[in-house]
Amino acid sequence: DTAVSQTPKYLVTQMGNDKSIKCEQNLGHDTMYWYKQDSKKFLKIMFSYNNKELIINETVPNRFSPKSPDKAHLNLHINSLELGDSAVYFCASSQGWNTDTQYFGPGTRLTVL
Amino acid sequence: AQTVTQSQPEMSVQEAETVTLSCTYDTSESDYYLFWYKQPPSRQMILVIRQEAYKQQNATENRFSVNFQKAAKSFSLKISDSQLGDAAMYFCAYRSANTGNQFYFGTGTSLTVIP
Numbered sequence: 279d280t281a282v283s284q285t286p287k288y289l290v291t292q293m294g295n296d297k298s299i300k301c302e303q304n305l306g307h308d309t310m311y312w313y314k315q316d317s318k319k320f321l322k323i324m325f326s327y328n329n330k331e332l333i334i335n336e337t338v339p340n341r342f343s344p345k346s347p348d349k350a351h352l353n354l355h356i357n358s359l360e361l362g363d364s365a366v367y368f369c370a371s372s373q374g375w376n377t378d379t380q381y382f383g384p385g386t387r388l389t390v391l
Numbered sequence: 392a393q394t395v396t397q398s399q400p401e402m403s404v405q406e407a408e409t410v411t412l413s414c415t416y417d418t419s420e421s422d423y424y425l426f427w428y429k430q431p432p433s434r435q436m437i438l439v440i441r442q443e444a445y446k447q448q449n450a451t452e453n454r455f456s457v458n459f460q461k462a463a464k465s466f467s468l469k470i471s472d473s474q475l476g477d478a479a480m481y482f483c484a485y486r487s488a489n490t491g492n493q494f495y496f497g498t499g500t501s502l503t504v505i506p
Contacts, residue, residue, distance in 0.1 A: 319480060321436075321496040334493055366434060380494060382428075382436035 281305050282383035284369050290389045291359055298355045299386045301369030309333075309375050310352035312344060313368040315385070321368070327352050328375045356388075364390045393418045395485050397497035404473045405505050411458075412468045412500045414483030422488040425459065425466045430499070431479040439481070442466065444488070470502075478504045 282303045291297055303310065311334075312324040325344045326334035332344070341357045356363060369383040394417045404410035416425070427439040442450045442459050449457050454474075458467045470477055483497040 319499045321482060321499075323493055326493070368436060370436070379426075379438060379441060381438070385434040385436075387434070 282369055282371055282381050284367075284383040284386050286386060287384065288387050288389075290391065292391055293359055293361060295359050296355070296357045297359060297388070298353055299367055299369075299388070300351070300353045301383060302351050303369075303371040303381070303383075304350065305371060305373075305381060307371040307373050307381075308349055309372045310346065310349075311370040311372075311380065312352065312354050313370060313382075315366040315368060317365070325352075325354075333375065359388075359390045361390050364388055393420075393485050393487070393495045395483050395495050395497040397481075397483055397500050399500045400498070401501045401503070403503040403505055404470070406473055406475060408473055409469060409471045410473055410502065412470075412481050412483075412502065414466045414468070414497055416464050416466065416483070416485050416495075418464065418485065418487075420487055420489065424486045424488060425457075426484040426486070426494075427455070427457070427466075427468045428482045428484060428496075429477075429479045430482065431476075436482070440468065473504050475504050475506060478502055 285300045309328045311326045315321045327346045330346045343355045346352045366385045368385045370380040372380045396415045423444045425442045429437045429439045440452045454471045456469045480499045482499045485495045
């Protein structure tokens with residue numbers, strides 16, 4: 279069983295569209311994250327949720343909105359997609375807020391045309 | 392914010408040989424964690440090894456070991472008996488033990504294993 283899963287794996291869309299990426303973890307973890315990996319492979323945190331509450335919100339355009347319906351899910355919705363949003367987006371989870379080890383999903387490659 | 396630097400964008404190693412990947416970091420904290428993650432072409436981020444800053448002993452996981460030099464803020468990864476499956480991007484990461492759970496990643500080192 280996959281510990282952290284993301285759907286879709288690939289997403290190709292036109293500029294201006296709205297899209298969502300879903301993330302689920304079956305590890306029973308309390309904390310989940312979204313990271314963005316740009317074309318130069320730099321991985322940067324975007325959001326973190328602990329027990330469905332937002333605890334980290336880095337400098338990210340408000341076109342990006344995370345939603346956590348329950349502890350096992352953290353979805354990322356992106357409005358009015360721009361060319362610069364093209365990247366690989368990773369979901370991750372950890373046991374708790376203060377737990378060091380994070381488990382990553384396989385990533386979603388978003389391409390905006 | 393803490394910074395993590397990986398000065399080697401690319402490295403290569405012959406199969407069965409040993410290679411060392413470098414990582415330095417900048418922090419004013421005394422208590423933190425350090426990690427090496429592997430990202431193969433499948434893109435999945437896989438935890439390779441972790442080190443607690445308060446431990447002097449270097450972490451080891453099978454063929455993977457680290458050289459942790461706290462005073463020098465250096466955290467290198469040594470891969471022994473390199474295998475073709477070790478080919479991947481390797482990311483060094485830092486996490487504070489006290490000020491939240493945010494990871495700071497380096498820019499990665501692409502490792503090629505030559506048969």
